[in-house]
Amino acid sequence: MKPETPRPVHLKDYRPPGYLIDKVDLDVCLDATRTRVRSRLAVRPNPDASGRRQALRLDGEHLELDEIKLDRKPLSKKDYNLTDTSLTLAKTPAAPFTLEIVTFVNPEANKALQGLYRTNDVYCTQCEAEGFRRITYFLDRPDALATYTVRIEADPREAPVLLSNGNLLERGTLAGGKRHYAVWRDPFPKPCYLFALVGGDLSPIASTFRTMSGRTVDLAIYVEHGKEERAAWAMDSLKRAMRWDEVRFGREYDLDVFNIVAVSDFNMGAMENKGLNVFNDRLILASPETATDTIFEAIESVVAHEYFHNWTGNRITCRDWFQLCLKEGLTVFRDQEFSGDERSATVQRILDVRRLKTHQFAEDAGPLAHPVRPETYIEINNFYTPTVYEKGAEVVRMLQTLLGRELFRSGMDLYFDRHDGEAATVEEFVRCFEDASGTDLTQFRLWYAQAGTPELVCALRYDKAKKRAELDVEQVLPATPGQAHKKPMHIPLKLGLLGANGHDVSLKLDSGEEPADGTLSVTKRKQTFRFVDVPSRPVPSLLRDFSAPVNVTIDLSDRDVELLMANDSDLFNRWQAANSFAMRTLVEIVGLLAKGKSASRGARYAKALGAAVLSDELEPAYRAELLKLPTQADIARVIGKNVDPALIHRAHKRLSGLIGRTLGAQLADLYAAMAEDGPFSPDATSAGRRALRNAALTLLTARASGPDLARLSKHYFKASNMTDRAQALFLLAAHGGKAGEQALADFHDRWKGDHVVIDAWFAAQAQSPLAGTLKRVEALTHHPLFALTAPNKVRALIGTFAAANPVQFNRPDGAGYAFIANHVLELDRLNPQIAARMLGAFRSWRALETGRRGQARKALQRVARAKNLSSDVQEIVSKMLEA
Ligand SMILES: [Zn+2]
Numbered sequence: 045m046k047p048e049t050p051r052p053v054h055l056k057d058y059r060p061p062g063y064l065i066d067k068v069d070l071d072v073c074l075d076a077t078r079t080r081v082r083s084r085l086a087v088r089p090n091p092d093a094s095g096r097r098q099a100l101r102l103d104g105e106h107l108e109l110d111e112i113k114l115d116r117k118p119l120s121k122k123d124y125n126l127t128d129t130s131l132t133l134a135k136t137p138a139a140p141f142t143l144e145i146v147t148f149v150n151p152e153a154n155k156a157l158q159g160l161y162r163t164n165d166v167y168c169t170q171c172e173a174e175g176f177r178r179i180t181y182f183l184d185r186p187d188a189l190a191t192y193t194v195r196i197e198a199d200p201r202e203a204p205v206l207l208s209n210g211n212l213l214e215r216g217t218l219a220g221g222k223r224h225y226a227v228w229r230d231p232f233p234k235p236c237y238l239f240a241l242v243g244g245d246l247s248p249i250a251s252t253f254r255t256m257s258g259r260t261v262d263l264a265i266y267v268e269h270g271k272e273e274r275a276a277w278a279m280d281s282l283k284r285a286m287r288w289d290e291v292r293f294g295r296e297y298d299l300d301v302f303n304i305v306a307v308s309d310f311n312m313g314a315m316e317n318k319g320l321n322v323f324n325d326r327l328i329l330a331s332p333e334t335a336t337d338t339i340f341e342a343i344e345s346v347v348a349h350e351y352f353h354n355w356t357g358n359r360i361t362c363r364d365w366f367q368l369c370l371k372e373g374l375t376v377f378r379d380q381e382f383s384g385d386e387r388s389a390t391v392q393r394i395l396d397v398r399r400l401k402t403h404q405f406a407e408d409a410g411p412l413a414h415p416v417r418p419e420t421y422i423e424i425n426n427f428y429t430p431t432v433y434e435k436g437a438e439v440v441r442m443l444q445t446l447l448g449r450e451l452f453r454s455g456m457d458l459y460f461d462r463h464d465g466e467a468a469t470v471e472e473f474v475r476c477f478e479d480a481s482g483t484d485l486t487q488f489r490l491w492y493a494q495a496g497t498p499e500l501v502c503a504l505r506y507d508k509a510k511k512r513a514e515l516d517v518e519q520v521l522p523a524t525p526g527q528a529h530k531k532p533m534h535i536p537l538k539l540g541l542l543g544a545n546g547h548d549v550s551l552k553l554d555s556g557e558e559p560a561d562g563t564l565s566v567t568k569r570k571q572t573f574r575f576v577d578v579p580s581r582p583v584p585s586l587l588r589d590f591s592a593p594v595n596v597t598i599d600l601s602d603r604d605v606e607l608l609m610a611n612d613s614d615l616f617n618r619w620q621a622a623n624s625f626a627m628r629t630l631v632e633i634v635g636l637l638a639k640g641k642s643a644s645r646g647a648r649y650a651k652a653l654g655a656a657v658l659s660d661e662l663e664p665a666y667r668a669e670l671l672k673l674p675t676q677a678d679i680a681r682v683i684g685k686n687v688d689p690a691l692i693h694r695a696h697k698r699l700s701g702l703i704g705r706t707l708g709a710q711l712a713d714l715y716a717a718m719a720e721d722g723p724f725s726p727d728a729t730s731a732g733r734r735a736l737r738n739a740a741l742t743l744l745t746a747r748a749s750g751p752d753l754a755r756l757s758k759h760y761f762k763a764s765n766m767t768d769r770a771q772a773l774f775l776l777a778a779h780g781g782k783a784g785e786q787a788l789a790d791f792h793d794r795w796k797g798d799h800v801v802i803d804a805w806f807a808a809q810a811q812s813p814l815a816g817t818l819k820r821v822e823a824l825t826h827h828p829l830f831a832l833t834a835p836n837k838v839r840a841l842i843g844t845f846a847a848a849n850p851v852q853f854n855r856p857d858g859a860g861y862a863f864i865a866n867h868v869l870e871l872d873r874l875n876p877q878i879a880a881r882m883l884g885a886f887r888s889w890r891a892l893e894t895g896r897r898g899q900a901r902k903a904l905q906r907v908a909r910a911k912n913l914s915s916d917v918q919e920i921v922s923k924m925l926e927a
Pocket residue numbers: 349350353371372375
C-alpha cells in the first residue's frame with residue numbers, strides 16, 4: 045500500500061469533528077499474524093459542528109476490512125468508499141446510530157511499531173499520535189472522546205496476561221481452556237491515542253497505594269520473567285510520584301488499578317495510556333549491577349512523567365496535535381519539579397538547562413526551528429521535539445516565575461476545574477492563569493507562537509557619585525524559518541547585583557519598587573532598569589535560576605566571573621558563571637588552534653574551578669556538575685558558523701588535560717574521598733558522590749599518563765556498580781589500545797545475554813573519537829545482537845554515533861554522513877519514525893565549515909532524491925535543505 049501524497053495540516057483549518065463517538069466496544073482476538081478486531085461504535089452527529097451534515101470519514105491504515113454494519117444491517121461496497129487511509133460513509137442517519145466494523149491486522153509484520161505489534165512475543169500497542177487507525181477504523185483525532193470497553197481473547201499459553209485501560213470487569217476461559225479472555229472498562233472518556241492493550245507472558249511485581257481520600261489502588265509493573273527485582277525502583281518512584289502530585293497539585297489517582305508494562309521494542313521512552321502505561325524496558329529495569337545512576341534518575345523521572353499525564357494529558361487532553369505542548373511542556377515541567385523536590389533543586393535545574401541548551405537551543409538555531417506550538421505539520425510524529433517538550437516546560441516555568449508559586453497553583457487549580465474531561469487549547473490554559481491572577485498575559489502568549497532563542501544583550505553602567513547602576517537590556521530575536529520579523533517578548537529576568545565583597549546588594553529601582561523575587565519583566569525591545577542606593581560598582585548576576593530560555597550576553601571581566609563563581613548566592617548562577625568561563629576559554633582555544641598557534645590557555649579558569657570545587661559545603665552532585673566541561677556540541681552551537689568539529693575536539697581535550705594537570709592532586713584526593721565501601725544505594729546523595737568521583741576520574745584520565753590509565757582500568761574491573769563500570773568503559777573505549785579492547789571484551793562477555801545492558805557496549809564503541817570508529821560501527825551493524833528493527837539498538841549504535849560523536853560523524857571525507865544517510869534510507873522502509881529521528885543528527889549542518897557542509901548537503905540530497913520516502917523523512921529532509 046502506498047499512502048496518499050502527504051499534505052500539510054494547518055492549525056487555522058481546525059474544525060470540530062462532524063460526528064461524536066460516545067462509546068466504543070472493542071473485541072480483540074489476538075493472533076500473531078491475523079488478529080481480528082471487532083469494534084462497535086455509538087455514533088451521533090456533532091451538534092457543535094457547523095453547517096450541513098458531513099460524510100462520516102474514519103481514519104484507517106494497513107487494515108483488512110472484513111465486515112461493516114450500520115444499526116445491525118450489513119453494508120455493501122456501494123455504501124462506503126474505502127481508500128488506503130480512510131473509510132467514508134456518505135449517508136448516515138440523523139439520529140444516533142451504531143456502527144460495527146470487523147477488521148484484521150497483522151501484528152507480526154508491523155515493524156513501524158505503531159498500532160498493534162509484537163515484541164519479544166508480547167502483543168502491545170502504541171497509538172500516540174496516530175496509531176489507533178492501524179487497529180481499526182476510527183475518528184483518530186484527540187478531540188474525539190469516548191468511553192471504552194475492551195474484550196481481549198487469546199491463547200493462554202501465549203498470552204496469560206491480558207491488559208487494557210481502566211478497571212478489570214471480568215475474565216474467564218473458553219474452549220476447555222484453549223482460549224481465555226479479559227474484559228476491561230475505562231469509565232473516563234478519552235481520545236483513542238490513549239488506548240492500550242497488552243497480551244503476553246509477563247511477570248508482575250505488585251503493590252498498593254492509598255490515595256489522599258483513602259482509596260486503595262492496586263499497582264503492578266509487568267516485566268520479563270526473572271527481571272522482577274529490577275522493577276523495584278520503578279515501583280518506588282511511582283508511589284512517590286503519586287504522593288507528590290497529591291501534595292503539590294492536589295491531584296488524586298482515579299481508577300482502582302494502575303498498571304505499567306515494560307516492553308523491549310518501543311519507539312518512544314514511554315506512553316501514558318490511561319491506567320496502562322507502556323514503557324521501553326530500558327526505563328523500567330534497574331539494579332546496581334545493571335543500571336547507571338543516570339538511568340535510575342531517568343526511571344524516576346519518566347515514571348513520574350507518565351503518571352502525571354493522568355491529569356495533564358488524559359483527564360484534560362489536547363484539542364488537536366498543535367496543542368501537544370499543552371500536555372508535554374506542562375508535564376515535563378511537573379516532572380522536573382518532582383525530581384527537584386526528590387533530589388537537589390539546583391542540580392536538577394543544571395541538568396535541565398544543560399539538556400535544553402544542547403538539544404533545544406540547537407534545534408532553534410537550525411532549519412528545524414519551530415514554535416512551541418507549531419502552526420503547520422506534515423507528519424505529527426516529527427513534532428515530538430525538544431522545543432515542544434523542553435522549551436514548552438520552560439514556558440510553564442516562566443508563568444510560575446512571573447505569577448509566583450501561589451497564584452500559579454491557583455491557575456492550575458482553575459485549569460483542572462474548568463477543563464476536566466475536555467480537549468483543551470493553549471489559549472484556554474493561559475486564560476486560567478489570567479483569570480486566577482488578574483494578570484494580562486497577551487504578550488506572554490508570544491512564547492507559544494514565536495520560534496527561536498531570544499538573546500538579551502545587556503550592559504551595566506555605574507555612576508559612583510549618584511550611587512546608581514543602570515542595566516540596559518536589548519531583546520534580539522533571531523529570524524527562524526518562516527518568521528523573519530518578531531515582536532518583543534515578555535521575558536522574566538531574575539537577577540542580583542553583587543557588591544565587591546561578593547554579597548547581594550538589595551535591589552531597589554528608581555521608581556521605589558523592589559522587584560519581587562529579584563525578577564524584572566523585560567517587555568520592550570530596548571529597556572533600561574535603574575537601581576538606586578548601590579554603594580559600589582556591582583557585578584551583575586543575570587538570569588538567575590535560568591528564569592527564561594534565552595541567551596544573555598554581557599561583558600564581564602575574568603575577575604567579575606571569578607567573583608560570581610566564588611560567591612553568587614544563587615548556586616545555579618555560580619555554576620552558570622563557571623560554565624560560561626569554560627566556554628569562553630574553549631572558544632578562545634579553538635580560535636588559536638584554527639590559526640595554527642599553540643593554545644596554552646585556561647590556567648586562570650582551572651584555578652578558579654579548583655577554588656570553587658574545593659568548597660566542602662557544596663553537595664557532591666553539584667561539584668560534579670562544576671567539573672563537567674561544556675560538550676563539544678555546545679561549543680559548536682556557541683561558535684555558530686564555520687564550525688570545525690575536529691578543532692573543537694582538540695580544544696576540549698586540551699582544556700581537560702590542563703585541568704587534570706593543574707588540579708591533579710586535588711582531583712586525586714576527591715577520587716579517594718568519594719569512594720564508598722558500603723552497599724549501593726540509588727539515592728541522590730550516594731549518586732552525587734559517585735558522580736563527583738567519576739568527574740574527577742575523567743579529568744585525571746585526560747592527562748593520559750600511564751598511572752592514570754592503570755587507575756582507569758582498575759576502576760573498570762573493580763567496579764561494584766554499573767555507574768562506575770560504564771563511566772570507565774566509555775573512557776577506555778575512547779582511549780582504545782589494549783586497555784580499551786580488554787574492557788570492551790569483558791563487558792561483552794558479562795552482558796551479552798542481557799538486551800538492555802548490552803546497549804552500553806554498542807554506545808561506548810559508537811562514541812569513541814578514534815579514527816577507526818566508523819569502520820567499527822559499520823561492522824557492529826552486522827553483530828548478532830544488533831537489529832535494525834529494535835529501536836534501542838538503533839539508538840545505541842547509530843544514534844550515538846550520529847548525535848554524540850561529533851568528531852567522527854563529521855569526518856571531513858563525509859563518510860560519517862554517508863553512513864547515516866544509508867541507514868536512514870534502510871530504516872525508513874521499516875520504521876519511518878525512527879528513521880526521521882536519526883536524520884535529525886544533521887540539524888546543525890549549515891553551521892559547518894564549507895568542506896563538511898558540502899559533504900553533508902550531498903548526503904541530505906541523496907536522501908531527498910530517494911524513491912518512496914515516508915512522509916516522516918520527507919518532511920525533515922526537505923526542511924533541512926530549504927534555503
Ligand atoms: Zn509526555
